[in-house]
Amino acid sequence: MDRLDRLEAQSVYIFREAFNRIDKMALLWSLGKDSNVMVWLAKKAFLGHIPFPVMHVDTGKKFPEMYEFRDRYAEEWGLDFIREECPPIEDIDGEGLGPAARSAARKTAGLRMATQKHGFNGLVAGIRRDEQSMRAKERVFSPRGLEGNWDFRDQPPEFWDQYKTDYPEGTHIRIHPLLHWTELDIWEYTKREEIPLISLYFSKNGKRYRSLGDQDITNPVDSDASTVEEIIQELRTTKVSERSGRAMDHETEDAFERLREGGYL
Amino acid sequence: MTKDMPMPKDAKIQAEADRNRELLRTVIVGHVDHGKSTLVGRLFHDTGSLPDGKMEAITEMCRKRGMPFEWAFLMDAMQAERDQGITIDTSQIWFHTEKRDYTIIDAPGHTEFLKNMVTGAAQADAALLVIDAGEGVQEQSRRHGYLLSLMGVRQVAVAVNKMDRVDYSQARFDEIEAEYRQYLNSVGVDATFVVPVSAREGDMIAMRTDGDEKANMGWYKGPTVVEAFDSFKMPEPLSHQALRMPVQDVYKFDDRRIIAGRIESGKLRVGDRVMFSPLNKSSRIKSIETWPDSRENPTAASAGESVGITLEEQIFVERGQIMSQVDNPPVETDVFRARIFWLGREPLSVKKAYKIKIGTLQANAKIESVERIVDTGDLSNREAEQVERNQVGEVIIRCKRMIALDEFTENPNTGRFVIVDGYDIAGGGIISMEGYPDQRSLSTVKSTNIYKVTTNVDRAARERRNHHKGGVLWFTGLSGAGKSTIAVALEKALFERGYSTYVLDGDNVRYGLNANLGFSPEDRAENIRRVGEVASLFSDAGVIVLSSFISPYRSDRQRARDSVGEGFHEIYVATPLEVCEERDPKGLYKKARSGEIKDFTGVSAPYEEPAEADFTLRTAERSVEECVEELLGYVGHKFDL
Ligand SMILES: Nc1nc2c(ncn2[C@@H]2O[C@H](COP(=O)(O)OP(=O)(O)OP(=O)(O)O)[C@@H](O)[C@H]2O)c(=O)[nH]1
Numbered sequence: 043m044d045r046l047d048r049l050e051a052q053s054v055y056i057f058r059e060a061f062n063r064i065d066k067m068a069l070l071w072s073l074g075k076d077s078n079v080m081v082w083l084a085k086k087a088f089l090g091h092i093p094f095p096v097m098h099v100d101t102g103k104k105f106p107e108m109y110e111f112r113d114r115y116a117e118e119w120g121l122d123f124i125r126e127e128c129p130p131i132e133d134i135d136g137e138g139l140g141p142a143a144r145s146a147a148r149k150t151a152g153l154r155m156a157t158q159k160h161g162f163n164g165l166v167a168g169i170r171r172d173e174q175s176m177r178a179k180e181r182v183f184s185p186r187g188l189e190g191n192w193d194f195r196d197q198p199p200e201f202w203d204q205y206k207t208d209y210p211e212g213t214h215i216r217i218h219p220l221l222h223w224t225e226l227d228i229w230e231y232t233k234r235e236e237i238p239l240i241s242l243y244f245s246k247n248g249k250r251y252r253s254l255g256d257q258d259i260t261n262p263v264d265s266d267a268s269t270v271e272e273i274i275q276e277l278r279t280t281k282v283s284e285r286s287g288r289a290m291d292h293e294t295e296d297a298f299e300r301l302r303e304g305g306y307l
Numbered sequence: 308m309t310k311d312m313p314m315p316k317d318a319k320i321q322a323e324a325d326r327n328r329e330l331l332r333t334v335i336v337g338h339v340d341h342g343k344s345t346l347v348g349r350l351f352h353d354t355g356s357l358p359d360g361k362m363e364a365i366t367e368m369c370r371k372r373g374m375p376f377e378w379a380f381l382m383d384a385m386q387a388e389r390d391q392g393i394t395i396d397t398s399q400i401w402f403h404t405e406k407r408d409y410t411i412i413d414a415p416g417h418t419e420f421l422k423n424m425v426t427g428a429a430q431a432d433a434a435l436l437v438i439d440a441g442e443g444v445q446e447q448s449r450r451h452g453y454l455l456s457l458m459g460v461r462q463v464a465v466a467v468n469k470m471d472r473v474d475y476s477q478a479r480f481d482e483i484e485a486e487y488r489q490y491l492n493s494v495g496v497d498a499t500f501v502v503p504v505s506a507r508e509g510d511m512i513a514m515r516t517d518g519d520e521k522a523n524m525g526w527y528k529g530p531t532v533v534e535a536f537d538s539f540k541m542p543e544p545l546s547h548q549a550l551r552m553p554v555q556d557v558y559k560f561d562d563r564r565i566i567a568g569r570i571e572s573g574k575l576r577v578g579d580r581v582m583f584s585p586l587n588k589s590s591r592i593k594s595i596e597t598w599p600d601s602r603e604n605p606t607a608a609s610a611g612e613s614v615g616i617t618l619e620e621q622i623f624v625e626r627g628q629i630m631s632q633v634d635n636p637p638v639e640t641d642v643f644r645a646r647i648f649w650l651g652r653e654p655l656s657v658k659k660a661y662k663i664k665i666g667t668l669q670a671n672a673k674i675e676s677v678e679r680i681v682d683t684g685d686l687s688n689r690e691a692e693q694v695e696r697n698q699v700g701e702v703i704i705r706c707k708r709m710i711a712l713d714e715f716t717e718n719p720n721t722g723r724f725v726i727v728d729g730y731d732i733a734g735g736g737i738i739s740m741e742g743y744p745d746q747r748s749l750s751t752v753k754s755t756n757i758y759k760v761t762t763n764v765d766r767a768a769r770e771r772r773n774h775h776k777g778g779v780l781w782f783t784g785l786s787g788a789g790k791s792t793i794a795v796a797l798e799k800a801l802f803e804r805g806y807s808t809y810v811l812d813g814d815n816v817r818y819g820l821n822a823n824l825g826f827s828p829e830d831r832a833e834n835i836r837r838v839g840e841v842a843s844l845f846s847d848a849g850v851i852v853l854s855s856f857i858s859p860y861r862s863d864r865q866r867a868r869d870s871v872g873e874g875f876h877e878i879y880v881a882t883p884l885e886v887c888e889e890r891d892p893k894g895l896y897k898k899a900r901s902g903e904i905k906d907f908t909g910v911s912a913p914y915e916e917p918a919e920a921d922f923t924l925r926t927a928e929r930s931v932e933e934c935v936e937e938l939l940g941y942v943g944h945k946f947d948l
Pocket residue numbers: 337338339340341342343344345346377378379392393394395414415416417468469470471472504505506507508
């Protein structure tokens with residue numbers, strides 16, 4: 043087994059644990075590179091079938107390429123696809139938040155509403171520890187409170203691949219099958235498995251997106267990498283962090299912490 | 308979409324090599340404030356691994372708080388952590404040396420967050436334990452060392468940090484090294500290296516300072532922290548061990564019936580005959596299924612792989628069973644001994660019901676007894692009724708049903724478990740079967756083609772002729788408790804009153820029926836199994852059997868009860884150990900105490916008191932005649948038609 047085989051086996055194990063232990067779960071598909079890898083791994087775990095819905099909580103502000111991609115692969119991958127909408131930005135209490143963080147808070151609200159509407163007890167999300175230092179403290183099975191909130195100061199112990207799978211009524215568990223992957227791992231795996239991707243990740247006119255969010259709060263980075271191989275080469279040497287193009291991480295020191303506490307991915 | 312541009316050959320080889328680079332997970336542990344997070348921050352800086360802008364960001368965080376530059380802020384991401392200067396939860400970060408890649412796991416040192424330390428440490432292949440040169444070896448330095456050993460993280464290096472605070476004194480370093488090495492040795496760990504460092508100043512983290520004018524620690528000739536990391540060995544793959552695959556799920560999404568699971572150890576091949584414990588049904592492996600369908604299915608798989616297999620025969624398989632080769636199966640038992648650590652808010656208590664999880668198995672369980680609590684400071688033992696938060700101890704755990712497992716020393720992945728209290732994982736432990744038998748052979752019918760014969764004389768007819776029911780009075784208790792004496796006296800009294808009786812006695816059957824058995828836990832269990840079966844036959848024949856065997860294990864007596872059925876009466880001869888030892892009619896206790904006899908019940912092997920005996924005799928307070936008198940009343944009541 044090489045490194046990618048080991049990562050894959052661990053993620054498959056996590057998926058299978060979640061499906062067996064959690065009543066009603068859904069996979070959150072944000073259309074980005076990580077969540078495509080996640081859909082792929084789910085298909086591996088369940089031998090071609092994904093036995094739960096795949097949900098896109100839509101801000102309505104994604105790039106047109108992303109919507110095209112979504113419609114094509116929801117069909118091609120045979121997904122049980124659900125689309126839910128975020129509430130209008132005016133409904134979001136923006137006190138103390140910058141514009142980008144407020145926009146993120148809107149996504150959180152959309153996610154909370156969709157979770158309640160469908161009565162999901164488990165949400166599979168494609169976050170990784172190496173993306174951001176608060177995510178680095180996450181658990182693979184991470185409990186959320188009644189309002190979707192994360193009690194990060196008092197997380198349950200998690201060891202020997204024994205996960206928190208017992209939860210009180212009304213709360214849910216976030217499941218993170220990619221937590222132990224790095225950005226480079228995602229690209230290496232995408233390459234090996236030939237997983238399709240949105241073209242925005244590849245360089246056009248000296249710029250490309252490293253991480254895809256809403257159009258108005260995501261910026262491309264300088265790069266000439268226009269193939270998966272070139273991106274892998276670039277990542278081997280870069281010292282620019284992955285989310286540097288995500289405005290909300292940088293508005294204040296604790297912006298991300300507060301967002302995540304409230305239930306943001 | 309993926310663009311296919313041919314890669315230059317060098318780059319391809321490079322990519323291949325990178326993907327096969329080793330990845331070692333190393334956890335940083337130790338007492339609160341001894342400088343773990345600082346060391347990680349410094350390590351990243353000194354190896355050029357920090358992302359752009361990180362130094363500036365940290366400088367700004369510290370300026371805002373009006374404090375000097377703090378390396379720990381790289382890992383301590385929470386506002387609460389930065390404000391209080393303490394790590395609350397474990398965190399992970401990646402870096403690489405020339406030799407290999409690393410996941411560095413930073414763990415908190417404060418006792419309050421021991422659950423988070425365990426969360427981090429359990430994922431590691433190796434550990435660096437940090438000790439403050441000024442404060443020296445502290446409570447959590449020892450407890451963390453102990454827990455690493457318990458959890459099986461046996462590759463440990465030590466960093467004696469803040470050497471700048473003790474003037475880089477070699478004497479102080481030597482003192483700490485000697486003290487802590489000795490502690491680690493006593494918990495079965497041999498520290499690979501002990502490195503003097505100053506995390507804040509960057510001494511001996513990634514660079515040696517002996518050559519230059521700083522020459523703070525010219526006296527130290529060993530490796531730096533980075534070199535110590537590179538000297539760790541990669542964990543051995545478990546593919547050469549016996550096959551263990553805990554069943555995770557069974558899928559029927561299409562016309563295939565797929566058994567899903569991860570191979571924890573060993574290998575499997577299409578065509579292999581495999582067995583599922585504890586039901587012990589076996590089948591051949593028909594295929595190993597994979598997706599995408601365009602790729603060919605493999606014919607073999609080994610440890611670490613998550614697989615989906617199909618079987619030739621349609622046997623009953625469910626989550627929690629362990630798949631193994633037929634000739635090398637796991638232990639089957641409903642009781643085991645465990646060394647545990649407890650993290651729950653409420654103490655671990657013999658009174659409560661818990662769930663345990665071993666691999667994918669989940670079972671209802673009770674703590675039968677707390678054997679001892681270990682003080683991780685001086686490694687002394689003491690007795691206790693319960694295990695408090697953050698304590699370690701040894702307990703006996705009894706499950707509601709038969710389960711399959713391994714001893715931790717045999718197979719770590721199937722030999723460890725967690726305890727769930729309510730909604731939460733509240734503790735973990737490792738399994739030992741010391742003093743307890745493998746019950747596999749006892750519950751397995753070995754021959755096939757057995758058909759039961761029904762006779763024309765039924766049990767009711769026999770009982771009418773005898774004027775009483777058949778059944779078993781099962782005397783259990785310590786050696787010297789008085790089982791045989793009372794059984795023999797009672798038999799005489801019953802015989803005189805016209806009952807059909809027979810005594811089965813421990814010593815007697817060991818001359819004949821069980822002459823081939825010794826006193827190991829397995830043999831004891833087999834001894835009792837045979838006696839139970841014989842007693843069952845006698846009782847079927849309408850006889851009242853008086854059996855007197857120590858029969859120390861509850862599960863063995865339960866099996867005898869199951870075999871006999873309704874007419875089984877457990878008579879507990881409840882004589883305290885001190886009294887038995889004082890009587891010592893055969894001089895056995897003396898020999899057991901001197902070590903001449905091993906595995907002696909009550910001294911060096913367990914006796915499990917009956918939880919609900921049908922009748923209890925307190926011989927210390929009564930004469931043999933009085934006991935017989937009491938039992939005559941009981942027999943009349945229970946056996947007369
Ligand atoms: N003088 C000196 N101070 C140090 C050194 N290393 C760490 N410190 C200081 O010791 C304090 C504690 O450091 P941390 O890195 O937060 O300690 P820790 O072990 O991670 O603490 P917890 O994670 O809370 O257990 C900080 O104020 C550091 O600046 C050192 O080598 N020399």
